[in-house]
Amino acid sequence: MTQVRELMSTHIVHCTPLDNVYEAAVKMKEESVGLIPVIENQQVVGLVTDRDLVVRGIAEKHPGSNQITNVMTTNIVSVSPDDSIEKATELMAQYQIRRLPVVESGQLVGMLALGDLAIRKSADDQAGFALSEISEHTE
Secondary structure, eight states, rough: OOBBBOOOBBOOOOBOOOOOOHHHHHHHHHHTTEEEEEEEETEEEEEEEEHHHHIIIIITTHHHHHHSSGGGGGOOBBBOOSSBBBHHHHHHHHOSSSSEEEEEEEEEEEEHHHHHHSSSSGGGHHHHHHHHHHHTTTT
């Protein structure tokens, strides 16, 4: 059975709670990512998606200097490196998310994205299932 550690990305761009919306947007653009974890004392305290920046930042007329903590999501669903890909895809489908932080001993060690699953042939069916579950509920 394939484990999360085999497919996760370990190059992780992150913000701190002191960063602002503009800084997060620049990091997303530079790294071509749609989600950035917010790290404090080496632990994930929040997640910021490109959608969060638009919906909670720009649409609510918060300036770019607005602190990232005002737009981040704090209800974090994560997996461990030893979890199965099957468990990860079930969580993605259940919580309607495309990316999962990978946490070990309380520290962020990687990110697992739906796209990472598509790279591996054995995970294709699970990625398809997760995507179909996410897509059904996005309207």
